Amino acid sequence: MRTVEEPLHSDVAENALVLSTRETNFYRRDVRTACPVVCDPFIAKFLRPHQRDGLKFMFECVMGLRASAHTNKAHTGCLLAHEMGLGKTLQVIALVWTLLKQSPFKRGCPTCRRVVICVPASLVGNWAAEFKKWLGPERIDPKVVEGGDKDAQKSFEEFALSSQRRYNVLITSYETLTAKSEALARANIDLLVCDEAHRLKNASQTTKGAMALSSLKCHRRVLLTGTPVQNDLDELWGVMDFACPGLMGDLSSFKTIYATPIEKAGERGAKEDVVRIGNARRDEVSKLIGPFIHSRKADEINASLLPPKTEYVVFIRLTETQRALYVEQLKAKSMQAMLGRIGKTDDAISPLSAIQTLQKLCNAAALASEAHRDDPIETSSKLCVLRSMFRALPSDERIVIVSGFTTTLDLIALLCEGEKLKYDRLQGSTPPKDRTAIVRKFNTTGRILLLSTKAGGVGLNLVGANRLVLVDSSWNPAHDLQAQARIWREGQTKKCTIYRLLSTGTIEERMFQRQELKGSLARTLGFKSTSTASNGGGSSSTFTQAELRDLFSLVKDTKCDTADRIAAQPGDTPKHWCDDASLTTTDVLLLNVARDELITFVAELPSAESDTTIVCEDDGDEFSNDCPSESDGE
Incomplete structure (x- = not known):
């Protein structure tokens, strides 16, 4: 046998x-x-x-x-x-x-x-x-x-x-x-x-x-x-x-x-x-x-296994200094030449360079003008918002601050030092041998972690924190999602809150509106969309001349250009784009920020964002454009 x-x-x-x-x-x-x-x-x-x-x-x-x-x-x-x-x-x-x-x-x-x-x-x-x-x-x-x-x-x-x-x-x-x-x-x-x-x-x-x-x-x-x-x-x-x-x-x-x-x-x-x-x-x-x-998909699995997660898109008005510099940049001959409004100039600028210049300006005037290096905090609406958030952060909580620019992290570090707040920092240049110790220290005894977008996209476990702020958005929405997943993941025991900061009416809103372009390819094969708003198709690497002009503009008389564009589309407008969450939220950080009157609109995203189409005019020649990457030495 x-x-x-x-x-x-x-x-x-x-x-x-x-x-x-x-x-x-x-x-x-x-x-x-x-x-x-x-x-x-x-x-x-x-x-x-x-x-x-x-x-x-x-x-x-x-x-x-x-x-x-x-x-x-x-x-x-x-x-x-x-x-x-x-x-x-x-x-x-x-x-x-x-x-x-x-x-x-x-x-x-x-x-x-x-x-x-x-x-x-x-x-x-x-x-x-x-x-x-x-x-x-x-x-x-x-x-x-x-x-x-x-x-x-x-x-x-x-x-x-x-x-x-x-x-x-x-x-x-x-x-x-x-x-x-x-x-x-x-x-x-x-x-x-x-x-x-x-x-x-x-x-x-x-x-x-x-x-x-x-x-x-x-x-x-x-x-x-x-x-x-x-x-x-x-x-x-x-x-x-x-x-x-x-x-x-x-x-x-x-x-x-x-x-x-x-x-x-x-x-x-x-x-x-x-x-x-x-x-x-x-x-x-x-x-x-x-x-x-x-x-x-994380949302489907984690919704029943982890504490709830709340995501806010926080629209912030530029300071007067930032607004003046923004308009000045848009009127520059190099910018006008790039947009085809005047002939080519000797100081030509590429769309990628122009995008990063405006992104950094939205973060802080000091990043775009030497004249404002002596007063970087008060001339930056985002830094003022972060200061209010830090002051309202409960004593038993930790927060992660994410930016794609190391120069922005430098200014946030300066803010922390001015507020006498201890912080940890992790970015692309951080030696590999030091990274594990930094993460362990932050998860146990830390308070604030300054994290670069790219460093935050590679599997870090930051469940010691339950709040995360995206100071600026990556052109590639997958980077932002990876950074967010550092805190809302296996091992998290507290309710999590994500805050995405966007400067109202600027290129940041345009980028946010177009992020669905990156997700459309993923969705065709059954993967989750890597974004939060739909753009209606197309390739993220190709823009018409009209789309470039729309991208490089400033909408002045609006509380939220994204909400305005969605409301202008046929059909019912999703509730979270109709209601300003800043008026009803109980979030302690947002309540403190609201006192400074820097917020123009807050959208509290549902757990599974609906597909909302935002249409841009298309009446010009196509312009080939590769996606910009985060820089400043990353």
Whole structure:
């Protein structure tokens, strides 16, 4: 009589998380040694329903149980596209622990012996801490390698030795792996995990980082990102081709057959046949990538699991100094030439540069004029608003202040010092070795954290804070959403409040109105829109001359240009764009700000923002324009 191999953990226990059974159809599996794989109950008990589903999905993918709908070819990579704050790290830790200890082919044998986890530099310490938190140092001791010095080279070489058995998991940064990849290229890696995988969106995969990762001998690849599509479908191809090489064909064919028709279908005024073809191609792409992408939305999951979250869009009038400088900038010859109102000038300015100049001016007059460096606070409406917020912040709460400009963070630091408030600061230039300590300190004893938009978009856990202010908005709404998710995520115990500051009638309102353009591509493939207001289609990289003129303007006689534009559209205006929340709010910070009469309008967004179309005039020639990125040394 044949002996039946029993699983390492009971597959019939209550709430057992069974990943495969004896009947699961693995390629070339000997039924005589086949063994069920069951997630260790020590960690399975912490997994929520969506995390259990995510773990099963990743296991099936890396074990070759899922195949292309077109070719029926199995792939061993996948993309876990759960939005920020849904516990992707815990799911991966559960997967890694399972593969290190169990195999469906034979009891007592591991599926993987070496696992490499590649993450942004700011998250190396966080990943190591998460392994310790969920498994304990007695179960697993990951090798953590930071920096690109000789020690990193030696650590990689030691990990790569076929004879070494102490370390099964290597956690390192993209930068370190890129610099020292040749040391790992000789090793047989059984599983590669890439966090914040939208870094791999470069379609050509010719960047040093992508080439370094591709050089590793590993066919099992798990990619993690909450924002797989940020700009265009080429990015989706880049990410998925790395996870599942060949799944979507070559880039040129993908663009011709899928990307171009889909994007044309989303353009304003697209003909019925164009829309029909684009929708059909979109459905084909969804079927193609569907087996290898697991997507979950934070609002749907967290609404029932976390304390409530309130989001305010706070419209603020410019100070008289800012307004005068703003008008002066708009009337400048370089600006007028860019807008086509006069001929070209010697001091020509690009749209990107002009956008950033006006953004910084909306933050503070001191950032646009040397004459106001001596009085940066009083000549900035946003800094005055922040001062009122700081003064009203309850003593048992913490707040995160986010800006895309380090010069703006400099002024906010100056404000904190003037108010005798202690603060922590984290930005792109912060050394990786210091970041974990800064986060830990803030979450336990901190009060105010100054955070750059880009640094805030890479998985930081800031649940010690329950309030967050977006001082300025990124042109890419995914960056803002990632920053917001730092506080409203797994582990949060307090009600959270998000404040987005916008200067009334300025370019900031225009950017806010257009952010839905970035989300339209994501929505076509079933991902959550990465924005809060709809724009009605089109490409964010192309503007008509009329749209440029609309973007670079100042609406003077309005409390909220966004609300005015929405009200002018056919149909009912959403209630939150009709009612000024500043008149009814009980939020202690907003109540204190309202006393200074700097607020012109406050919209309290519903938990799931409705699609509201804001239409801009279109009567000119198209102007090609790439999205500006946050700067000032980031």
